[in-house]
Amino acid sequence: MSIGYRELATVLRDAIQRGDYPPETTLPKQEELAAEFQVNVNTVRKAIGVLEAEGLVTPVRRRGTVVRARPPMKRLGADRYAKNKWKYGDVVPFIADREASGRSWQPTDQTQSVTKVEADSEVAEALGVPAGSPVYERARLVKDAGQPTHTLTSYYRPADVEGTRLLDATPGPAGRGGGFLVLTLRGLEPDTMTETIHARMPTPGEVAQLLLPAGEPVMVLLRRTFTANGRVVEFARGVHAASRFSWSYTFKIPD
Template identity: 75%
Template sequence: MATSGYRELAASLRTAIRQGEYPPGATLPKQDELAERHGVNIKTVRQAIGLLEAEGLVTPIRRRGTVVRERPPMRRLGAERYSKRKWKFGDTVAFVADREASGRSWKLTDQTNTVRLLSADPEVAEALGLSPGAPVYERARLVKDGEQPTHTLTSYYRPEHVEGTPLVEPTPGPAGRGGGFAVLTLQGYEPDHMTETISARMPTPDEIEVLNLPAGEPVMVLVRQTYTADDTVIEFARGVHAASRFAWTYTFTLPD
């Protein structure tokens, strides 16, 4: 039966993708072939493909055509990824925990590292209990899964907490064994609890380029404040994650 309308064509292709007729990494038939098969014109096919692209199911790749996006996404274990047994008593930093939970291979240089001393913007200043414009260390990372960027994470610290430590060295990868939390612990600022706030929005042009995002894909934004047992804030972090590249999982005890 001929398909009438781009929404109906999109629904047909969506079903075929989800049922495995077009598996991850497969290329959809050419647009003229789809038009002939479904009894529609090229404009309708383009509209249908555009709808699937906006949903994050497919992405156009030059010289290949319309490609079904890879799944499943990376597992991001909420509280478990910060377990002290991983970084305090082992050497598994948070991004490595995600990859191990997802059965992915990894290497320490999958995380880049850029450090600079700068003036705190109002959000960073408020989070760290400083005046706007006060000096802070910024540690910006881009994290990849193989060659595919998954997210950026930028942390901010009071200089007196991290001066002279591996956290302010530009070496790619984590800040030594156990990463940044282990460094803070050695400085006398052991992480004890944190607050994470997660929201979604459309990416900026820079984020589209850095994360290699297809058209229409949103980002998940994580804002994190980390504290010692006596409520001293020791880190403020902003993370920007490609929405389709993560599944966020939280396991917790229900409060009384």
């Protein structure tokens, strides 16, 4: 009796986790797997689709189905924003994640575009401005070893950032210390943040931009950055490939 695609996915998953198919190697061709397990090619295709959705394998043109080599990036919690990293050093959050994960990095791992747009209702509410007001949108695409990991799009009031490096679309952080130091030098030092995270399925545009395998969800981050007196100086929306990150938080348990 032949097995179904879910059972075949379990067999292949176990083989990957045992090391039968090491990282960066390719699985046998679908026709070969079909012959080995006495199933049709469609069953193999569906089984591999399950593994893609779990982030275990990735289809690569002209190579086949490749076993993913790299463990998920560790995305630090509050530690990624520590002032000793960007105010007194030169480690912005995306670099802090890479260093914590033992990854190499270069400034051009972050590309960006800057545009003046009309605030939608969510941006307007966050920044405390009327909907339709002009705001600056700084949209970043971040990669790890050439593979997109996430997007992060920040919004600012024009008066807070005009004439600063935050409006420079050059790839990489906005100079030494990144955007947080830019705001600090404007008298708007980040002091407190609120991050809200939820999961959903990606839009077609996100699938294309992040090179997501079929069925992989995204983690959506909404971030508000406040000064010590409670003024919101940045609202950001991030979209993260779910299989490419583990989210890590260290904090003191409140009394």
